[in-house]
Amino acid sequence: AQSVTQPDIHITVSEGASLELRCNYSYGATPYLFWYVQSPGQGLQLLLKYFSGDTLVQGIKGFEAEFKRSQSSFNLRKPSVHWSDAAEYFCAGNTGNQFYFGTGTSLTVIP
Amino acid sequence: GAVVSQHPSWVICKSGTSVKIECRSLDFQATTMFWYRQFPKQSLMLMATSNEGSKATYEQGVEKDKFLINHASLTLSTLTVTSAHPEDSSFYICSARRGPATYEQYFGPGTRLTVT
Numbered sequence: 001a002q003s004v005t006q007p008d009i010h011i012t013v014s015e016g017a018s019l020e021l022r023c024n025y026s027y028g029a030t031p032y033l034f035w036y037v038q039s040p041g042q043g044l045q046l047l048l049k050y051f052s053g054d055t056l057v058q059g060i061k062g063f064e065a066e067f068k069r070s071q072s073s074f075n076l077r078k079p080s081v082h083w084s085d086a087a088e089y090f091c092a093g094n095t096g097n098q099f100y101f102g103t104g105t106s107l108t109v110i111p
Numbered sequence: 112g113a114v115v116s117q118h119p120s121w122v123i124c125k126s127g128t129s130v131k132i133e134c135r136s137l138d139f140q141a142t143t144m145f146w147y148r149q150f151p152k153q154s155l156m157l158m159a160t161s162n163e164g165s166k167a168t169y170e171q172g173v174e175k176d177k178f179l180i181n182h183a184s185l186t187l188s189t190l191t192v193t194s195a196h197p198e199d200s201s202f203y204i205c206s207a208r209r210g211p212a213t214y215e216q217y218f219g220p221g222t223r224l225t226v227t
Contacts, residue, residue: 032214043117043204043220044155051214090154094214099145099206101154 002027004093006102013081014110021076021105023065023091031093031100033074035065038088038104047089050074061085083109114138115207117219124195124226132190132222134205140185141207145216146178149202161188195226 005024036044048059055067086109091102114137147155161167167180179191206216
């Protein structure tokens with residue numbers, strides 16, 4: 001079955017520290033992969049996406065993600081976290097008509 | 112470009128009444144729109160896929176008579192929650208796909224429904 005897994009339900013980092021949010025996918029073929037961010041009570045904002053080509057993808061707000069086929073992963077990274085990055089992060093995959101969302105990782109940033 | 116709006120952004124209704132939520136693609140034509148439901152602290156769950164001019168396809172476990180979806184034009188899809196109950200209280204998010212050849216979806220800001 002197609003699925004996207006985010007192993008970390010909640011992560012806390014200090015402001016200025018680096019961040020990595022994990023995402024693993026399980027698909028018959030390599031899906032298109034996305035990272036979204038959601039602030040409380042808000043909709044989803046696309047951070048970045050991977051369709052093909054360069055496996056290191058740059059996104060908005062200083063985020064990047066690396067697609068690793070051998071590990072079936074698409075982890076999100078940011079070298080220096082800002083307090084405004086505190087939010088819920090969703091990884092999603094799509095091979096056709098339907099998106100499959102991970103369960104989300106809640107990020108807390110402490111001063 | 113590729114902006115999707117939802118109206119209303121939040122709504123409170125009494126148990127037993129119906130409420131309609133609109134999803135509009137503002138600057139593109141959306142051949143397909145999707146409706147998701149999100150409970151607090153949980154992920155998005157796809158409720159149904161809506162294609163312009165045809166009946167919506169509902170996911171398993173979603174009552175199509177309770178959640179009526181209409182995709183009357185290439186820029187508008189509506190979700191009507193009929194005979195709402197408190198357990199229908201949730202955050203409803205729509206998304207729109209620009210065309211059949213694209214896998215990217217554009218998400219609306221969501222509608223918070225509270226049924227009292």
